[in-house]
Amino acid sequence: MKFVSFLLMPVLANAFSKLSRPVSNIPIIVGDTKPLGIFDPLDFTNKFEKYDIQYLREAELKHGRYAMLASLIIPFSEKFSSELGINQFQQLDNNYKLLSVGSVLLYEFAHMLNGWKNPITDSFQLKEDYQPGDIGLNLFDNKDEKTEELLNKELNNGRLAMIGVSGMIMQELVTQHQLL
Numbered sequence: 629m630k631f632v633s634f635l636l637m638p639v640l641a642n643a644f645s646k647l648s649r650p651v652s653n654i655p656i657i658v659g660d661t662k663p664l665g666i667f668d669p670l671d672f673t674n675k676f677e678k679y680d681i682q683y684l685r686e687a688e689l690k691h692g693r694y695a696m697l698a699s700l701i702i703p704f705s706e707k708f709s710s711e712l713g714i715n716q717f718q719q720l721d722n723n724y725k726l727l728s729v730g731s732v733l734l735y736e737f738a739h740m741l742n743g744w745k746n747p748i749t750d751s752f753q754l755k756e757d758y759q760p761g762d763i764g765l766n767l768f769d770n771k772d773e774k775t776e777e778l779l780n781k782e783l784n785n786g787r788l789a790m791i792g793v794s795g796m797i798m799q800e801l802v803t804q805h806q807l808l
Contacts, residue, residue, distance in 0.1 A: 657681060657760075658779040667787075682760050683752070685783075686743070689761035692786015698793045706806045713807065714800050739763060 657678070660666045666673065673681060702713035711719060720728075742764040745753040754760075761782070796807055 657685060658776060658783055659685070661780045661784060679754065682754055682758075686754065686760040689783065689786060692783065692789055693761075695789035695793045696786060699789045699796070702793070702796050703807055706808055710806075712800045712804070714797055 659668075672684060676684070702716075705716040706713040709716065717725070717728075743754055743758040743760075743762060745755055761779070799807065
């Protein structure tokens with residue numbers, strides 16, 4: 629638990645700090661990449677306002693990050709066990725389950741403090757200067773071209789990971805055999 633707390637310290641420190649972030653950091657909405665262009669099969673960009681797009685992008689980035697983790701954890705856990713990777717969490721000791729779920733909850737809580745307005749007064753409202761997916765480390769300048777490229781790469785890798793993990797799960801459910 630100390631190790632997880634150590635990893636989350638920069639995020640928590642920024643989330644609880646009273647310093648305001650620079651106003652010059654206007655959020656970048658990424659997703660328009662070659663060769664596909666704007667990937668919007670359900671036409672969300674024309675149906676919703678900019679805030680709603682940021683809200684959906686925030687969800688897409690989080691799901692992509694968790695899928696990228698899952699794409700590593702499922703095969704890695706199968707390497708050291710004879711069980712299916714999709715059943716590994718249920719077989720953990722309760723202390724490890726509590727540690728992993730608690731770490732995710734702590735990360736999400738710190739993330740909400742960083743990017744969301746007060747839920748009592750402004751329900752489901754992102755801060756105006758909040759960059760979707762920002763965990764509060766301020767590693768990049770939003771005006772830089774390289775930042776937009778990195779954000780697009782993260783988004784596309786997350787999309788690919790979501791598709792890949794779905795395939796891994798379906799394969800294990802159908803075949804009842806490990807991936808490796």
